[in-house]
Structures are given as structure tokens and as C-alpha cells.
Amino acid sequence: MKTEGTQTAPNVVEDVFDGQATGVEVEDAGETHLVIQKPWNPEQIRVSTSAFSLRNILDLIDEESLELAPDFQRGQVWRASQKSLLVESLLLQIPLPAFYFAEDSDGSFRVVDGLQRLSTLHDFVRGGEKSFALTRLDHLKDLEGHRFADLPVPFKRRIYNTQLTVNVIDPSTPREVTYEIFKRINTGGTPLNAQEIRHCMSRPRSRDILKRMTHTHAFDMATGGRLKDHIRMNDREMALRFAAFWLHGLEAYHERPVMESFLMAATEMLDDPNRVPDEQVEALERAFERAMTNAHLVFEEHAFRKWPLGALGRSPINRALFETWSIALADYETADLARRREEIVHSARRRMSRDFEYLDAITSSTADRRRVDYRFTAAAQDAGAGR
Template sequence: MLTLQKENEEVKKKEIDEIEDYGTLDIDEDDLKIEYPNFSIKIDRVQYSIFEMKRRYDRDMICIDPSFQRNYVWTKPRQKSELIESVVMGIPLPLIYLAENKDGQLIVVDGRQRLTTFFDFLNNKFSLKGLKIMKAINDKKFKDLENENPQYATMIEDFQLVVQIIKYPTPDRVRFDIFDRVNRGGTSLNKQEMRNALYQGKATELLDKLSESNDFKYATGKGVSSQRMKDKYIILRAVAFYLWNEGMLKDERGKLIEYKSDMEEFLGKVMQYLNDTSDKQVEEIGDIFINIMRRSFRILGQDAFRIPSNYKKKRPISMTLFESIFYFLYLSKNIEDSYVKKIIDKLLKDGEFIKSLEHAIDSSSQIETRFNIIKKKYKEVLNDN
């Protein structure tokens, strides 16, 4: 029989890039066909010099999502150098899109690579390479231009960027639609990547911490890819429904947040809630998550969140099963492990429960169905114990 240490080592070796998210993570044509109510949408068009944009960025008035930075920045020096060369030559650049949050901070929606390049060059983090038109400034950093070619340094600082600002409070559903349209010519962000950019703060820090934890990776058999933030998405949903079921999820006025079959609005409110809540409570939520992951691995192993299959091949990790079992393990935290396993085995043979995991999964009726079943099973556990 394998020891826990050996089992953990085997889990580390596995790289299963799968998750059953039922098409809820990516934006598709059906998402864009939604008939929006008469939302008040305001988009301002302004111009900022590169110097002014950097000044605002240095004062934390502009946020470039650090998670995006790790995955999408330009790596070839020539790309960055040619952008600086274009500015010196006065070539017009595409629009930059920003989204305003409730605190007035501006989140970069489109233009991350360009802005990062400008800020890094002004901070002397790279020198110009491979320029074929303005060869005289090859191998120059910004400080070199200031000393040797001050006119070029001034041209860079004064260059005007045309910026579109999506004003707060445009609803997330509409902002996601706008973001998708803006990004179609470049890197198309999915819904969680957009949320991660819009709600920087305690929420994103918590998701970073939990998704990178070995406890999460062991509990899922490394079956949830970190690419495109799939791991953060299922973690956010599990935390969201735990808070919602426990009656802890409240808006800034202290009113309970309801779920109305609009997952994007709901998860946006959860991210905002996490950003606004105390450091102590965020830490407690993180501890609860880690403890449940450890218990899940101890009781159910690395396949805990896979819906049983009649075929030899295992099904991918199920997002809806993950959030459901997560809440059941939270409720039954004081119940003996062996008994909890028996109840979960019965759950996985319950046709109504399985249906709620696989069909119309984000409708309020199906969400109520699966969590009502979870609560009912927990009451049975209490009665039996």
C-alpha cells in the first residue's frame, strides 16, 4: 500500500490539462447575443501623454493585472524596441482601453504590452535593439537618450496616447462583452481573466495563494490547468457558494447578495466582497479552503471531484462537483471521515444530484437543487450521529 508521501509524489508527476466547466469560462457567440436591459453605459475618450500615464501608474491610479503580465508580455526585444521607434517617428498607435473600478482606479483592458513597454523603457529596464530605420539609437536606454539625444527623450514623454475609459458602474456582463470585442484582434481574454483584471486586491491575492497551494493540487490530482485561470475559476466558485450558502455574502450596504442565474454578476460581487472584507476574514476563508482540500485528499483521494464514468477512461475534474463536495465537506467537518465517504458515495449515485451537476448548471433552480440535496444529506448525517 502506498504511503501518503509516495501518493503525493505520484500526484506531482501528473499533468492532466482538463476540467469540465461546461463552457462557462470562455465567451462564445451565445454570450454576445444576450439582450441587455437599458444599462447606463458611459465611455470617455481622453488623451494622456506617455509621461502622464506613467505618473498615474506610479501612483497606483492605473493597474496592469500582474497575472496577465506573467503570461502575455512581449519577450522579444525587437518588438519593444520597434514600439519605441514608432513613437519617436510619430506613428499613430491603436487605442488603449481602460475600465474604471468603484475606487476610481483604472484597469488596463487593452494595451498592456504597449504600456508595460513604455514604463519599462522610461525606467531604463531595456535598451533598444534591432532597429532598422533609426539605427543611431540602437543600444540606447532612456537615460542615454536624455543625455545624448534629449529631443527623442522629450518626444517619447510627450507622445499622446488616445484612451477610452469604460466608466463605473457599467455591469460586468456588458464590460465582458466590450472587452471581448476590443481583444478580438489580439489576445482574447476569458471571463476569469477579465475578472482578475477588474478586481485586483485581496480577492486576486487569495486566488493566487489557493491555486498555487500543494493541497489544492493534490486534492485534484493536478487535474485542473492553471492556464487561462481555470484553477482560479473553480476555486472562486467554490468559495462563492460557500459564502452564499452560509449567508455571509453581503454587498457594501450590508444586504445579502442573491443569486439570480447571472454567474458573471454574482462572481463579480464575490470578488468585490473579498476585496472589501477584513484581512482576518480573508485569511479564515483561505484556511477553510486549505483544510477542506486536505480532508478531501485524505478521505477521497485525487479523484474526489470526478463524476463516475461507465468507461475505463476517467472523466475530467467536474467544476460543479468540486463546489458541491467542497460545501458538503465544510458542513460535515465534525463528522467521522469514514461516514462522510459513505454519504458522498451515495450522492454520486443520486440521479437528481448528478443531473443538477451537468444540465443548465448555472440556473438558479439547478444550483438550489444541488445545494439543497447537499444540505439534506448533511441533516441525515446529523440524525444518524
Template sequence: MTDLTPKQTKILSELENARKAVKTDDYSMSIGELINLYRDEEIKLDPAFQRLFRWEDHQKTKLIESILIGIPIPEIFVAQKSDGTWHVVDGVQRLSTIYQLVGVLENRDPLILTTCKYIPSLEQSSWKDLPVSTQREFKKSKIKINIILTENSDEAQYELFQRLNTGGTRLGDQEVRNCLILMVSPDFYEKLNSLKDYENFKDCLKLKDHKFEKEFHMELILRMYMGCQGVVDYRKYDPINSTLLSDFIDKETINLIKNADFDNFIKIFKRTFDKLKPALAKKILPEIQQRSRRIFGCF
């Protein structure tokens, strides 16, 4: 056997450790089985993930038509929790479309198909309009499920979601981060989410609609949270540039979820904006002006 160089030995050692941190299993399941798992609440489409379900009807229709004519669709990735439930980390749009078609997706009306390339008669059809034989064939169609069993580490699940967030509409940094936060601590997510609509805070912002849609105001809250806690070692990230900023917020968010007092921050946050709003006659967080190089707000 060829002698290994010190660098090759180190690579093999790091590779072995990395593989121990993540274990996977995979097998094919029928759509009917996946529907039953969803009904039994054994497969989860978390609320934050569902809010990212943005496919247009023509995209949903294309997926359904592909399944009906036998075109394979990409595999679904799920993270298995300690209670045995599966949380979808990649494939939310695909599963949501299937569940909406058959009428089981929560808070969604059943899907009405639009124009189809290969089966034009499907246009304006719903699940109940399909022949029973077609419904049965659809439910027997197989999808590959990749099950991720990570080490008991929030960082590992955080990293996996980022790597697997590959499909559908391009998500903003904070939208992805919201899903990651939800995976790590649903309680923290709900508290953070409650602050974004605090009236006095929103009245102090001047953001365009697409910034709100991408949840940028939630990122601003996280930035304030990090500054208030005084526990972030910024030297680790020196210098922080735009490329590293998102990674910086991700890593420090995990740390703060574990170690900081968010309930106390909520009081500070509300007290701050309760004082700022009446004290200032105009909006205090001006929209960035790239050409004039104005500093973006107070965060």
C-alpha cells in the first residue's frame, strides 16, 4: 500500500470524523404512504417552511403532470427527530403540491391544475375530477426519501439545511435562517417572529416591500439582539464583510439561542422603540442609498 503523506492522513481523519457526524438512510415510498404519514402527523412541514411554499400554479401543475406520466422527480430529504418524526428539509414544495392536490394540505384550498403540456384535458381539473384509476396510479407512484440522522448537534442540522436548500424559489438569507432557527428552537422562533410586527418598530423602518417579504426586518432584530447581549467575540470575524455577514449571523444566532436571555431582550426592544417612535418626527432607519454610500440605518 502506498505510504500516505501527512496531509493525506489528515484528510482521511477529517473525512472519517465528518462521516460519523451524519448518517443517512434512503428508500422509496409511495405517495399514498407519504399522504398517510402527513395525516398522522409523522411527517412535518413546519409553519416557517410552509410560508416559503411559493410555487405558482403552473409549477405545481408541471410537477403533478410529471408524476402522472411517470417522470422521476428529485428525492426528498427529511431529518429524523428523536421522537421518530420526519421534518422535511428539502422538498417542501414538492410534497406541499402533492398534499394540496389531494386536499390534505393545511390552510390551503385544493389545487386546481392549469395548462398541461402532455395532458391538456387536465386543465381546470381537481383531484376529484381525475378517474379513480388515475388517482390510484398516482398514489402508487414512488418517491425516494433520504433520511438524515445527524449527531445530536444544532450546528449539524443548521449546516445540513443550508446545504440542502437547493430547490424552488430563491430564498433570502433571513428566510433560510428562519427555517434553521425553527429547527433548532421553535420557542425562540415564535418569540422572534412576534417582534417583527411590533407596531412601533415597523413605524421606525423605511424598507421596500420586497425587503419585508424577504424577512429582512427580522435580520435587523437579530443584529440588535447580538449587540445588546455583549457576548459576541467580533475578533473571530475580523474583518466582517458582506460575504461573511450572513455566516456570522447564522453562527452567532445559534450561540445566542443557547446562552442568551431573549425574554429580557424583548423588554429592551419594546422599551427602545416605544421611546424612539414618539421622540422622532421622521423615520429613523433610512433606506440604504448605494450611490451616496449612506450608512444603512442604525443596525
């Protein structure tokens, strides 16, 4: 360990969303764009523009040919008045901005841009008893309080016949480019973060795996209950980071040292039962639960948080600490860790107090290959303290 005097941990900044603290430290990954590994042939990148009637799109949703990325937390943030104004726009025949769909090889579609708008319209038209009532309309005041079933037939027909412009990304488009398109055209008041984009691009298998991993008592204990069903999907991202390093190993990151690309590759693996069969998924989930149990045993309420010597209070969860310490603790027996707990905690806290290089590795440019290496090595050494 490099010791150059004693310092406290650098300033810890907690991420805030919609005015509320998220419980997770802001991360400076040191990268802003996914690196596309090879030049692509522009002729292979096809985005076609089509017109769909709203009735056609709602039918696609109902028959599960168009996926609205279920379990997407931010999909429910619109107020009733916002939803009503969207419906009023259709009734007034005001064109909506274009939508983006990504087409899969089996002919099904996923929403790339326009998820909230389509979810709102589907809830209103096909929600049945759960359909919301129109409120605070600007122009069609006589329709306030009406659900879809209450509308006069001409208005129902107008909604169904509304033509929506949809840009469809062809399945032959390279995945990295689709991801980049997703990032560029993502609209709305608050852009999606990287994990939210991965969630929308992924298939149900990986989403179900990550949800199971983060819906355990062990995970709640290790994270202090702050991450369950996290509004920015930080819970799923941290589970995915564990899965990526557990499946690939640190060596694979050396070959592709861009965190966004590394995590997207892990998502694709989890979606493919031929690459990660069910038995391996079960082993992954057991290892993750064991890691969470061990992390809480050793660090208690300070698990995955900066905790230098002399620190008061509790810091927010740090992603870099989560990925390294979860991997470091996954293979240890509980009895062994319980016996060495004091030595492990002292070694880790001393490092957070005196090792400047380690503090850099968990604070800034955290996706840098050398810093990833350093913090994984450090966590492994500290986890072995007292043996």
C-alpha cells in the first residue's frame, strides 16, 4: 500500500434526481461515449421512416410485438395533467414528434424513443377500468372527467386513426451504433442514463436476472435499503457490474476497457441462454447473494461506502467500491470473514485514509483500465487481511 501521510476521503458528492438524494455517489467515469470498435459500412446502417396508425401500434403492444420495457421506473413520472394534454393533442389533431423503434431479427420491436408517450396512450385507450380520466385540458373543457370509454365515437375514431411517424432501426445495424443512436435521439426533460438505455435495449431474460439479484434480503441489507427499485436503475447497474466481472473476469476488461461497452456486452450475454445457460445464471445469483451477505457482515452500514479512519457519518454508495468489494467477497466463507472482520475493516479504512492512488481509483476516471486494476487488486488484498 502506498502511504504518503494521512488524508481524509475526498469530498463525496451524492447524486440527486428530481430534487431528491439517490443514495449513490456521483461517479466520474472519465469517459463520455461508447467506443465503436471498428468502422462500419454506412450501407449496413438503415433507419427507415414509416407511418403507423395509433390503433396499429396499440395492437402491437397488446400482442407483445412491441415492447415498452416493463419495470422501467421512470415510465410512471408524468402527472395526470401531462397525460391529459397529450391525449388532447391527439383530439386536436396536433402532430406528435416522431418515435424511434428498434426492430429485432424476429420482427418484433422495442421502443427507443417515445416510451412515456406510448405508455400513456396505451393506458388511456386500452387501460379499461385503470384508464385515467382527462383533467385540466386547455381547450376541450367539455371532455374533462372523461375516460376513453366515455368519449363520443368521433373522438374515439380520431384517436385510433391518428398517424404516428416512426423511425425504425433495422436489426442489421451494429449494436454499438444502435446504442449511440439511442443516446443521441433520447428526448424529454431528463435524458436516460446508461443503465436506463441498456434496460430499454435489452430483452426480458437479462432484465429478470438483474431484478432477481436486486430483490433479495441480502441486497437490501448490504445497501441499507437505499437501492431497491432505484428510480435511476442504479441497483440494476451495480448488479450488472458484478455480473460482468464475474462472467468475464478482469482480463476481459483489459481487452475492451470502456465501461459502457463492457456492460453492454454483459447484458447481451445474459440475454442469450446459449452463452449463459440457466445453471450458470443460478450460480451467478448465488455468488451475488453471498457477496451481499458477506459485505454486510464485514462492513455493516458502511458497505460499499467510503469510510476513512476518523470519518463521521455514512457516505453514499460508491459504484467502484461496489463492483470491487462484491467480487472480492463473493468466494469467502462467512465464518472465515467473521473471524477476520476487524483486520479487514482496519486494512480497508487505512487504505481509504492514506493511499492516494486508491482514492483516485474509486473517485475519478474510474473506468480507466489502470485504476480498475488497482482497486480490484486492493480489494482482494484487504479481503485477505488477517489470514
